[in-house]
Amino acid sequence: MANTDATTLDEGPDLLIPGMGEEGETLVVQQAENQPVEDEETKYGTSRADRKTSFNLADFPVLTGEEEDWRFTPLHRLANLHLPEGDEKLLTGAAPAVSVTEHDGVSIETVARDDQRLGSFMVPDDRTSAIAWNSFSEATVVTVADNVNIEEPITISVEGNSTDPAAQHIHVAVGANSRVNLVINQTGKAVVSQNVEFAVGEGATANVTSLQAWDDETIHVGSQQASLGKDSTFKHVVITYGGSLVRLTPITRFAGEGATTNMYGLYFADAGQHMEHRIFIDHSTNNCTSDALYKGALQGKGARSVWVGDVLIRGNTSGTNSFEKNENLLLSEGAQADSIPNLEIETGIIDSGGHASSVGRFDEQQLFYLMARGIPEPLARKLIVRGFLNEIIQKIGIEDVEAAVTEVMEEEIADLEL
Amino acid sequence: MSTLEIKDLHVSIETEQGDKEILKGVSLTIKSGETHAIMGPNGSGKSTLAQAIAGHPSYNVTGGEILLDGEDVLDMEVDERAQAGLFLAMQYPVEVPGVSMSNFLRTAKTALDGESPAIRTWTKDVRSAMDNLEMESSFATRNVNEGFSGGEKKRAEILQLELFKPKFAILDETDSGLDIDALRVVSAGVNRAQETNDMGSMLITHYTRILRYIKPDYVHVFVDGKIVDSGGEELADRLEDEGYVNYEKTQAPA
Ligand SMILES: Nc1ncnc2c1ncn2[C@@H]1O[C@H](COP(=O)(O)OP(=O)(O)OP(=O)(O)O)[C@@H](O)[C@H]1O
Ligand SMILES: [Mg+2]
Numbered sequence: 001m002a003n004t005d006a007t008t009l010d011e012g013p014d015l016l017i018p019g020m021g022e023e024g025e026t027l028v029v030q031q032a033e034n035q036p037v038e039d040e041e042t043k044y045g046t047s048r049a050d051r052k053t054s055f056n057l058a059d060f061p062v063l064t065g066e067e068e069d070w071r072f073t074p075l076h077r078l079a080n081l082h083l084p085e086g087d088e089k090l091l092t093g094a095a096p097a098v099s100v101t102e103h104d105g106v107s108i109e110t111v112a113r114d115d116q117r118l119g120s121f122m123v124p125d126d127r128t129s130a131i132a133w134n135s136f137s138e139a140t141v142v143t144v145a146d147n148v149n150i151e152e153p154i155t156i157s158v159e160g161n162s163t164d165p166a167a168q169h170i171h172v173a174v175g176a177n178s179r180v181n182l183v184i185n186q187t188g189k190a191v192v193s194q195n196v197e198f199a200v201g202e203g204a205t206a207n208v209t210s211l212q213a214w215d216d217e218t219i220h221v222g223s224q225q226a227s228l229g230k231d232s233t234f235k236h237v238v239i240t241y242g243g244s245l246v247r248l249t250p251i252t253r254f255a256g257e258g259a260t261t262n263m264y265g266l267y268f269a270d271a272g273q274h275m276e277h278r279i280f281i282d283h284s285t286n287n288c289t290s291d292a293l294y295k296g297a298l299q300g301k302g303a304r305s306v307w308v309g310d311v312l313i314r315g316n317t318s319g320t321n322s323f324e325k326n327e328n329l330l331l332s333e334g335a336q337a338d339s340i341p342n343l344e345i346e347t348g349i350i351d352s353g354g355h356a357s358s359v360g361r362f363d364e365q366q367l368f369y370l371m372a373r374g375i376p377e378p379l380a381r382k383l384i385v386r387g388f389l390n391e392i393i394q395k396i397g398i399e400d401v402e403a404a405v406t407e408v409m410e411e412e413i414a415d416l417e418l
Numbered sequence: 419m420s421t422l423e424i425k426d427l428h429v430s431i432e433t434e435q436g437d438k439e440i441l442k443g444v445s446l447t448i449k450s451g452e453t454h455a456i457m458g459p460n461g462s463g464k465s466t467l468a469q470a471i472a473g474h475p476s477y478n479v480t481g482g483e484i485l486l487d488g489e490d491v492l493d494m495e496v497d498e499r500a501q502a503g504l505f506l507a508m509q510y511p512v513e514v515p516g517v518s519m520s521n522f523l524r525t526a527k528t529a530l531d532g533e534s535p536a537i538r539t540w541t542k543d544v545r546s547a548m549d550n551l552e553m554e555s556s557f558a559t560r561n562v563n564e565g566f567s568g569g570e571k572k573r574a575e576i577l578q579l580e581l582f583k584p585k586f587a588i589l590d591e592t593d594s595g596l597d598i599d600a601l602r603v604v605s606a607g608v609n610r611a612q613e614t615n616d617m618g619s620m621l622i623t624h625y626t627r628i629l630r631y632i633k634p635d636y637v638h639v640f641v642d643g644k645i646v647d648s649g650g651e652e653l654a655d656r657l658e659d660e661g662y663v664n665y666e667k668t669q670a671p672a
Contacts, residue, residue, distance in 0.1 A: 368474055370522075373582070374500035377495070383521075
């Protein structure tokens with residue numbers, strides 16, 4: 001069962017937000033024909049299962065912009081992070097500085113690119129990721145021991161200070177049965193292609209929030225790939241609001257059975273910002289659960305977001321539960337959001353699967369309800385936006401980070417011209 | 419003493435086939451402390467009347483007047499009407515995701531009064547109003563109407579009625595979907611609001627049962643966009659027996 005929905009709303013009449021505040025469409029497939037179903041858009045339509053993964057840059061030709069996974073990205077705004085001239089000159093700028101908070105049970109190392117651990121939990125699956133892999137000189141490795149419980153968030157600060165195109169690699173390994181909160185806080189100015197790999201050990205719980213709080217001029221393409229051990233739990237929350245262009249590809253793969261991934265995201269695009277998130281959840285083992293929810297608010301001329309949710313439930317698996325949803329709120333004319341959930345089910349024995357997606361303006365009924373209680377229109381609109389964004393903020397589960405993100409969003413909302 | 423006057427109100431909506439007139443000259447005057455029951459067949463325009471008074475943007479007033487103590491209500495924005503003392507308990511209360519009831523109630527109360535309520539007494543007021551309506555305290559932290567059952571949504575409307583203390587309330591089928599106990603609890607809430615604030619009300623209903631708890635001073639029969647008959651409580655009993663056939667030109671099933 002493949003589904004590809006694209007909704008683009010540029011200008012035009014006010015629309016309600018279908019599905020906002022409601023349960024998304026739930027698709028339950030029982031004992032369906034055991035055959036892969038192809039993507040309906042044949043032009044771009046290879047199965048996600050066929051996507052090339054490789055450490056070898058030569059496997060990813062120079063981009064034309066026609067590729068399925070690049071067709072929404074304005075290549076001219078990538079500042080050469082995609083090496084449009086060919087593979088000879090790699091990225092040589094100074095990578096953003098990395099510092100990590102210290103905790104008992106956590107080791108922090110800076111290692112050379114030939115360290116054997118690097119690349120053990122990820123393989124690049126697009127050209128920029130492969131470029132970053134082949135370009136970085138040193139990597140940061142964060143290792144959490146087995147059987148530790150670290151409440152205080154491990155914070156990886158990534159601070160950019162240069163706009164020379166650069167590459168970066170970060171490797172995080174969480175030991176078996178450990179529980180950690182981890183925050184990646186990306187700030188400053190940078191032009192960077194970045195790979196982050198997470199290994200979540202057997203029975204471990206990793207709660208990760210990645211904040212893209214870059215300065216206005218920053219260009220960031222990044223792959224964040226997780227490999228989940230048996231019975232582990234991985235929560236990945238992406239919060240993107242800073243930068244000129246941010247294109248993130250968060251990926252979860254299951255190395256063992258019985259694991260759970262929750263992939264959440266929130267983006268707030270202002271005038272001229274391009275924010276693109278392409279998640280991929282690869283259900284390749286039995287009895288795994290995934291839940292994905294991304295929400296975006298867009299405001300101002302040229303504010304642009306792209307969300308692609310690839311979920312692949314492979315033919316040899318059973319006992320999968322999977323749901324994904326993306327909702328976008330257009331706060332002004334001239335903003336544009338694309339939303340493409342793509343659920344591919346190759347097997348007949350899943351427990352449940354579904355997807356939902358929406359792009360819309362304010363829900364006039366909500367607005368009327370609040371105003372009928374005496375709340376003036378501008379305040380009512382802000383309440384609705386705040387409520388819309390809160391659903392993701394509440395999922396971060398790290399108190400200080402929730403408070404900080406709430407504050408940032410309050411500032412964004414205060415600036416709204418509603 | 420306040421007065422809500424509706425004079426020869428005409429309202430139409432835009433449909434794909436063009437404008438359609440729903441209200442065809444409604445006149446009604448409600449004074450403080452009075453309860454006016456409105457009964458009429460499905461689709462006759464009762465909710466349209468309620469929504470038009472509250473100022474819903476989908477309903478275009480094409481003629482007539484609505485006056486609150488002589489002030490032109492039609493000239494006011496939706497929020498201004500609420501601030502002036504009008505309250506609509508909706509037939510289908512709207513879910514507002516991500517906005518907690520307690521935040522919503524405080525924000526609305528602040529907007530209605532022009533100043534924020536004193537923290538101490540407000541919290542107490544909310545709690546006791548919820549107790550009276552037999553609502554669990556967890557509702558305060560839940561999002562506005564989100565996932566509430568039909569009956570819970572109606573209780574939440576009456577909770578607001580009690581806290582916001584309007585001059586006039588329009589209750590659009592507040593009794594629909596309530597079980598017998600809930601009907602009693604909710605009716606008691608309406609009666610309390612009426613007694614403590616000398617509130618006037620327009621009670622839209624299909625059933626005489628609620629009228630046993632909330633005694634109407636007047637009963638109006640609403641058919642095809644107009645009030646076609648008015649009387650006392652006994653009119654409701656007659657409608658219960660006879661239906662609306664005597665009022666309808668064609669004998670369409672109600
Ligand atoms: N937004 C709308 N679009 C199209 N038709 C509408 C709309 N709102 C109301 N109507 C029509 O106007 C008429 C009156 O509707 P209204 O909801 O006021 O009836 P009602 O008397 O409240 O009925 P009920 O007893 O079923 O609640 C109906 O025929 C309805 O279909
Ligand atoms: Mg109605």
